[in-house]
Amino acid sequence: MTDSEKEAADHLRTIRALMERATVYRALSAPAALAGGVTALLVCGFLASRSPGHRPTTSEFMSLWLAVLAAMTAFNFWLLRRNALARGESFSSPGMRMALQAIAPPMAAGFVLSFLSAAYRPLSYPEIASYWMLFYGLGLLAMRSFAPRSLVALGGGFFSLGLIGFLPVVRTSLEWQPYPLGILFMALSFGLLHLIYAAAVFRARPPSGDSSDGAA
Amino acid sequence: MIDFSQLDKTIHEKGRLAIMTLLAARADWSFQDLKAELKMSDGNLITHLRTLFKSGYITETKEMLGRPQTRYALSKAGRAAFTTYLNILESIVRSARP
Numbered sequence: 001m002t003d004s005e006k007e008a009a010d011h012l013r014t015i016r017a018l019m020e021r022a023t024v025y026r027a028l029s030a031p032a033a034l035a036g037g038v039t040a041l042l043v044c045g046f047l048a049s050r051s052p053g054h055r056p057t058t059s060e061f062m063s064l065w066l067a068v069l070a071a072m073t074a075f076n077f078w079l080l081r082r083n084a085l086a087r088g089e090s091f092s093s094p095g096m097r098m099a100l101q102a103i104a105p106p107m108a109a110g111f112v113l114s115f116l117s118a119a120y121r122p123l124s125y126p127e128i129a130s131y132w133m134l135f136y137g138l139g140l141l142a143m144r145s146f147a148p149r150s151l152v153a154l155g156g157g158f159f160s161l162g163l164i165g166f167l168p169v170v171r172t173s174l175e176w177q178p179y180p181l182g183i184l185f186m187a188l189s190f191g192l193l194h195l196i197y198a199a200a201v202f203r204a205r206p207p208s209g210d211s212s213d214g215a216a
Numbered sequence: 217m218i219d220f221s222q223l224d225k226t227i228h229e230k231g232r233l234a235i236m237t238l239l240a241a242r243a244d245w246s247f248q249d250l251k252a253e254l255k256m257s258d259g260n261l262i263t264h265l266r267t268l269f270k271s272g273y274i275t276e277t278k279e280m281l282g283r284p285q286t287r288y289a290l291s292k293a294g295r296a297a298f299t300t301y302l303n304i305l306e307s308i309v310r311s312a313r314p
Contacts, residue, residue: 002312004308005308005309005311005312008305008308008309008312009309009312011228011230011233011305012302012305012306012309014230014233014234014237015233015237015302015305018234018237018238018241019237019240019241021253022237022238022241022242022253023241023242089252089253090252093252093253094242094245094249094253
């Protein structure tokens with residue numbers, strides 16, 4: 001290879017790296033998804049172990065999960081900040097801002113609708129879980145123009161489970177009481193889907209240990 | 217045989233190439249975001265942006281969002297020049313492969 005050819009290859013690598021950095025932003029890190037999935041399954045296990053003797057009200061159910069959400073969001077932000085600083089980038093990057101702008105409206109809608117459901121509909125555990133799955137999925141799908149494929153797939157999974165959760169045929173065929181059904185929905189979505197996502201990202205990560213996950 | 221002189225010298229400089237790449241990747245960028253992404257000094261970035269603007273490769277829009285902000289985007293001529301530049305680079309690399 002001549003010097004000019006080496007220079008051309010070097011320029012192409014620079015272009016590719018910059019394009020990827022500018023167009024791909026992973027708003028949910030794999031360790032945060034792993035922690036979120038494990039925590040969700042532990043909480044579900046805890047709630048299931050106390051059922052049917054102890055059943056929280058829908059407001060208590062919602063408060064508990066919002067506390068989990070707050071803790072996991074804080075952990076995710078901490079990881080994203082740490083990774084951004086390690087790359088010498090700003091935490092409040094254009095990618096981060098785009099991600100927040102994309103996910104905020106669906107999350108707000110999901111919160112309001114689940115709050116109304118908890119306040120006015122008794123035993124609405126499955127509906128609350130379905131609202132969260134559906135709107136979290138919509139939020140992730142709203143990032144599809146700049147999110148890696150695995151995050152879009154995660155969004156698709158949540159969106160599909162959220163829709164399925166609202167189908168009366170699912171509830172009647174399962175013949176579960178609303179409370180255990182709500183726990184099952186949470187375990188399958190926020191537990192299992194997050195674990196699958198984390199496993200997919202860890203598997204796709206280059207062996208060098210590079211923290212950037214590319215477009216996978 | 218590839219003619220290296222075909223490469224657009226305005227784009228070929230590394231700093232300007234980085235700017236053109238970012239502008240090609242997203243609709244528009246503010247000065248501050250470009251600066252943060254490329255880790256360039258104000259003076260360096262302004263010089264490169266001015267060169268690209270004079271070549272007709274980028275457009276700039278000034279807006280007031282609490283404070284004055286300038287946003288940059290690729291012009292039609294800039295996008296065409298960047299595509300041509302990429303094609304030539306790819307031809308060079310392809311011709312080098314055994």
